[in-house]
Each structure stands twice: as C-alpha cells, then as structure tokens.
Amino acid sequence: MPRLLQSAILTAREAVFLTDRQGLICFANPAFEKLSGYTVAEVLGKNPRLLGSGSQTKAFYRELWDRLANGKSWQGEFINRNKNGCLYTQDTSISPVFDPAGGISHFLAIATDISNEKNIEEQFFQGLKMDSLGRLAGGIAHDFNNLLTIINGYAEMLLADSSSSGRVRENVQCIYNAGEKAARLISHILAFSRKQIIYPRVLNVNGVVRELQQMIRGILGENIALQIDLAADAAPIRIDYAQLEQVIMNLVVNARDAMPSGGRLMLASVNFRMDDDFVGHHLGAKKGAYLRLEISDSGRGMALEVQQHIFEPFFTTKRLGEGSGLGLASVYGIVKQNRGYITFDSEPGQGTRFSIYFPKHEYLDLGEAGDKSGEKKPPFAGRTVLLIEADDTVRKLTEKVMLAAGFQVMESVNWPLALRLVKENRHPLDLLVADVLAPEMPGWAAAEKILAAHPEARVLLTSGYSEKRLLLPGKPGQNIHFICKPYNRQELLEKIGEILDKKG
Ligand SMILES: Nc1ncnc2c1ncn2[C@@H]1O[C@H](COP(=O)(O)OP(=O)(O)OP(=O)(O)O)[C@@H](O)[C@H]1O
Ligand SMILES: [Mg+2]
Structure with missing residues (x-):
C-alpha cells in the first residue's frame, strides 16, 4: 500500500477492515478497535460475525452475500455486540475488491457506529407520539371534566336533599363515589397532557423527600429497605408541591410493585450540569444546571418491549384492577410541564433507575452593585x-x-x-x-x-x-x-x- 494511502486509512474516523474471500479479517485499522473493543491482533483471521448479536436474520445475510458474490456492493445496518457485551448499531458498506484477472480477492468494509443517531431518532418519534397522545388525552379529559362536573354536582345536590328516601340516597351515593373516582382518573390524564392547573413555587427537594419519608416507608413495607442519599447543597427548583409529591409517590409505588419479594429502594438527589455531551445524546435536553432526583430499585426490571411503552397512558403490565397505567404517564407530563427531563435505565432481573432532572431555580441577583460574593443567601430564604x-x-x-x-x-x-x-x-x-x-x-x-x-x-x-x-x-x-x-x-x-x- 502506498504510504500516503496507508496513513490515511490508519487515521480515518471510520472503521476500515478487509477480509479475504472466505470472509476472514486480514486487515483492520485503529478505528475498528475503537468500534468493536477488540484489538487488531484479536480479530486477525477471525470472521466479522464475531461481532454478531443474533439480531440479524438468515435472510439478511443471504441477501448480503448474494450481492457481494455478484460483484456488487452492499450497504446496511447491523446490530452488533462489542467486546464489552454492549449492543450498538453499525452502519456498514461492503464492496468486493477485484484481482487483476477480474476475480474477487477481498472484501472491503467501512463501518461507523450510528447508535447515537438511532437513539436520537427514536427519541424524536417517541416525542411526537407522546405529544399527539397528550393532545388526544387532554381533549377527552377536558370534555369529560365538564360532564363530570354536572354529574357530581347533581349527585351532591340529591345527597343534600333531605326529602330523598334511604334507598335513593344509597344509589345516588354510588353515582357520586364513581364520579369522584372518575375525577381522580381525569386528573392523572390532565397531568399527562400537561393541562393541570399548577401553583409552582421554589422548593428544596430534600425537604420534600424528608417530609414524605414516613409515607414512603409505609408504602414499601417491611421487606424493602429504603436508602436516602441527598445532596447537602441540593439546588432549589421551582415546581408545584402536589405535583412533585405525585411524581415521587408514583415512582415509589412502581418500585415497590417491582419487588414483590423484597429488595432495596434508593432515593437520591444530585446536582447535575447538562453539558454538550449530555445534550448531544438526549433529544430536547437543554444545557444548564439541574437537580437530579434518582429513584432506583432492585426489582424485576423491564424488557425492551415494555420500556418502549411505559410513558404511554393506560399502558400497564399489571393485572386488571391492579394498575391503570397512568402512573408514569402523569410523571412524564408533570416533568415536561415543569421544564424537566426524565430518563431511565432498566434491565430484566437487574432493577430499574429513574432519573428526573429539574432546572435549578436561579434567584435574581439582589446583591448591591459590586457585591459579587457569589452564593449569598437571599434574605427571606425558606419563608x-x-x-x-x-x-x-x-x-x-x-x-x-x-x-x-x-x-x-x-x-x-x-x-x-x-x-x-x-x-x-x-x-x-x-x-x-x-x-x-x-x-x-x-x-x-x-x-x-x-x-x-x-x-x-x-x-x-x-x-x-x-x-x-x-x-x-x-x-x-x-x-x-x-x-x-x-x-x-x-x-x-x-x-x-x-x-x-x-x-x-
Ligand atoms: N420500577 C419499575 N420496575 C419494573 N417495571 C416498571 C417499573 N415502573 C414501571 N414499570 C412498568 O411500567 C408499567 C407502567 O407503569 P405505570 O406506573 O404507568 O402504570 P401501572 O403502575 O401499571 O399502573 P398505575 O400506576 O396507574 O397504578 C408498569 O405496569 C410496569 O410494567
Ligand atoms: Mg404505577
């Protein structure tokens, strides 16, 4: 290989590798090492299938080889597994290399890791889906709310009417109870569609967690250990108290349900700065200072198919009557309504961690001109x-x-x-x-x-x-x-x- 060409390939951002006719690797550049986690020495003489994750079908490989055998190039995506065991999406183009006699002597592959782009794309479509679900749910909730106001209002009037008989009262009470239950459901849907009327104020999450601690212990029961780890200097956030409470409680209840035979729940607050890297990997995230609230459990975790739907209203894996599937939908809506961001990690059998980011509340600088002493405590903090x-x-x-x-x-x-x-x-x-x-x-x-x-x-x-x-x-x-x-x-x-x- 001419020197210039060689050093170009060695410094390329794309992984470049050559296989012989049998498909065994005979050359790989440093970018390939970065992509796959294997050293060149480890892969020489091996088939690239070494990176296979089992995600591609036989038909997929057949089509690939058909094209190559006919002297054409192939371009497509693999879901591969790197040396660390992590899955990634690899955009690859493979072309046959011909010898002077016109026969195929090698195959040249050029590959890039497009996992992040894929991920962002998925987040984009997920966001579109959630927005349209939110509009639909919000519209329904609005109309039903008006109807419920009438149903519950008249039921209340009938109940207050002393002239109605005992049996009638009993029946009306049933209507009233059902109406109240419906109103609670509607309030979750309104939370999801970000239509709840809210009264945000500046709060310290740590204080709220401490206030809720007793209630959380009660929900978890005896077999689940509770660990609380709060940042001493947790950033203040601006949010509606009832909504924050709802977020924490919904996540705690879900964690409990995922640990039927006991386990550990961890609640933590961490100051966090979203930087270019974070924003580059998380669609819709904005740079800046945040308070991250983490709720992790050692429960059963979630399969990928479940993970893709958890924020959708009415999605539940619980038995009829055990869950309405509105818990995470309202958490999602509340977080969005408060300009926050939510992520989660979960693996079957390994537990789940939800991370919620709320923007740090910035106090206006009330300091006198020239007073740049930084973190001066505002005069009425806590009032x-x-x-x-x-x-x-x-x-x-x-x-x-x-x-x-x-x-x-x-x-x-x-x-x-x-x-x-x-x-x-x-x-x-x-x-x-x-x-x-x-x-x-x-x-x-x-x-x-x-x-x-x-x-x-x-x-x-x-x-x-x-x-x-x-x-x-x-x-x-x-x-x-x-x-x-x-x-x-x-x-x-x-x-x-x-x-x-x-x-x-
Ligand atoms: N911590 C968790 N561990 C494992 N699975 C979870 C966890 N949190 C949520 N899930 C899954 O996500 C689904 C949706 O959760 P969500 O809170 O929205 O509804 P739900 O808990 O089923 O019902 P609801 O909260 O309305 O009573 C759950 O049914 C469960 O499958
Ligand atoms: Mg729930």
Whole structure:
C-alpha cells in the first residue's frame, strides 16, 4: 500500500477492515478497535460475525452475500455486540475488491457506529407520539371534566336533599363515589397532557423527600429497605408541591410493585450540569444546571418491549384492577410541564433507575452593585408568601422580587383561588400580600378563612389608594400592614423585613 494511502486509512474516523474471500479479517485499522473493543491482533483471521448479536436474520445475510458474490456492493445496518457485551448499531458498506484477472480477492468494509443517531431518532418519534397522545388525552379529559362536573354536582345536590328516601340516597351515593373516582382518573390524564392547573413555587427537594419519608416507608413495607442519599447543597427548583409529591409517590409505588419479594429502594438527589455531551445524546435536553432526583430499585426490571411503552397512558403490565397505567404517564407530563427531563435505565432481573432532572431555580441577583460574593443567601430564604394580585404585570413583577428575595411564592389572581391554594398546601404561611381592590372584594370571607387557617401569617395589603381612603376589611389588628402603590422593590422588601422581623 502506498504510504500516503496507508496513513490515511490508519487515521480515518471510520472503521476500515478487509477480509479475504472466505470472509476472514486480514486487515483492520485503529478505528475498528475503537468500534468493536477488540484489538487488531484479536480479530486477525477471525470472521466479522464475531461481532454478531443474533439480531440479524438468515435472510439478511443471504441477501448480503448474494450481492457481494455478484460483484456488487452492499450497504446496511447491523446490530452488533462489542467486546464489552454492549449492543450498538453499525452502519456498514461492503464492496468486493477485484484481482487483476477480474476475480474477487477481498472484501472491503467501512463501518461507523450510528447508535447515537438511532437513539436520537427514536427519541424524536417517541416525542411526537407522546405529544399527539397528550393532545388526544387532554381533549377527552377536558370534555369529560365538564360532564363530570354536572354529574357530581347533581349527585351532591340529591345527597343534600333531605326529602330523598334511604334507598335513593344509597344509589345516588354510588353515582357520586364513581364520579369522584372518575375525577381522580381525569386528573392523572390532565397531568399527562400537561393541562393541570399548577401553583409552582421554589422548593428544596430534600425537604420534600424528608417530609414524605414516613409515607414512603409505609408504602414499601417491611421487606424493602429504603436508602436516602441527598445532596447537602441540593439546588432549589421551582415546581408545584402536589405535583412533585405525585411524581415521587408514583415512582415509589412502581418500585415497590417491582419487588414483590423484597429488595432495596434508593432515593437520591444530585446536582447535575447538562453539558454538550449530555445534550448531544438526549433529544430536547437543554444545557444548564439541574437537580437530579434518582429513584432506583432492585426489582424485576423491564424488557425492551415494555420500556418502549411505559410513558404511554393506560399502558400497564399489571393485572386488571391492579394498575391503570397512568402512573408514569402523569410523571412524564408533570416533568415536561415543569421544564424537566426524565430518563431511565432498566434491565430484566437487574432493577430499574429513574432519573428526573429539574432546572435549578436561579434567584435574581439582589446583591448591591459590586457585591459579587457569589452564593449569598437571599434574605427571606425558606419563608412562604401568598400573593394575591389581579393585575398580571404587577403580580409577575412582585413575584419576581419576592422569589429573588428567597420566598417560596404562591400566587393567585383572586381571593377564592387563593383560598383553594391554601387548602391544598399544608405549609406554614409567613406572609400574605394582597391588593385590597382585587375585583371581587369584599372577598374578605375568603381572607378570613385563610387567616383562620394560618394565624401565624402576617398580612400586607397593597393598594393604589392611600390608607386613609381605604375601608380596611375585617378587623385591622396588629397583623395587618399596608403599603401604598406604586412601591419599588426596595420599599417592598424593607416593609416586609419590618413586618417579619417584628414576628421574630
Ligand atoms: N420500577 C419499575 N420496575 C419494573 N417495571 C416498571 C417499573 N415502573 C414501571 N414499570 C412498568 O411500567 C408499567 C407502567 O407503569 P405505570 O406506573 O404507568 O402504570 P401501572 O403502575 O401499571 O399502573 P398505575 O400506576 O396507574 O397504578 C408498569 O405496569 C410496569 O410494567
Ligand atoms: Mg404505577
């Protein structure tokens, strides 16, 4: 071989190898070693079938050899197994090499590993499928929700009607119970189709995991060991509390079901940075800082055919009545709705690990100009505020200021919605900031309910009118404070600092 040609082949990115007429390897370049994991010395004199994974049919090889024997080249894909035992997809073209007399003396093969491209392609089609399933499911859920509102509403009215007889009541109760169950199912479908109404706030996953720990132990029972391994400096994330709880619980229940005769469940949080390499292998992933939540089990694992469908709504391998197949579908929807990313590894008999990535919440930099000291703890970290403001722009702005100051923020456009929020969140409330001219004022009844549920909360009312012109609703006691609009960030935070400081 001329020297130039030889060094070109030796440095090529593609694996290049030659076989003799019998198909035994007589030359291979370094890229072949990288592709297959075997050294050249190990494969000389061997048939390339050494890499075979058993995935190709006899007919596949017959067609290949037919073409080559007729002096034509062949191009196609093999699913091969490298020396480490891992499967990969190899794009290969093979051409006969002729001797001066016109007979075939060798075969030349040029091969590249296209596993990543294949993988991305599959992820792409998987994503399209999930999107259209989501639209379908979301549409159905929306219409059924309206029907259920009517069914459950009238059932409730009949139940409340004291004139109906015992038997009628019993029957109506059955309708009502079924309706409630249907509503729960619909809420899972809404989660899958990313249509759930959510109240995201900044959370520390570690805290949530610790809160759920008792419940998780209860679900797992005695034969499953629970190991919790949390990053000490876990990045804050912004997510709806109930949704995060749903994600963790669904994964825990699945893990338990995969370990009927006991095992180990591991729950971990890890700070993670998605870099070019990660993004290059994971379609739709975006570079940046994330918190990864890992849930792994030592259970039965999943076959490939199962793995391809687990996120689809109503896909289940459980017996009728044991699973509805909505657990992972809602996990998927929730993760997507919160701009997260989900992956999993599983092998039959070897257990399963789900990894969920949530984007790290970035606090706005509130530091004074010139103060670049980095990780300064925001002044109100760990405190929760409920913000009620009808004007979208003002609400968003105030929310930003509060998030940057470290608050966990629940926000609402009006009092009744806020009341619902408070009912759904069992957390202590430090502060309530509300515009007193929210459209449905006097909604003070809702406000009073909120304060009754959270006597610990301080109240800061805001208004475009001066305090004197305001008829403050309720009984303005020591817990109620006032700030006049327009206020700037500094004024607002100072006022809040004053109020919360007094609280100690
Ligand atoms: N940790 C796991 N180990 C093994 N298989 C799993 C695991 N998690 C999920 N699966 C498989 O994925 C399927 C779908 O899970 P999913 O949570 O969506 O539905 P389900 O658990 O069957 O029913 P549901 O959650 O609605 O009660 C399961 O039936 C099971 O075959
Ligand atoms: Mg499940």
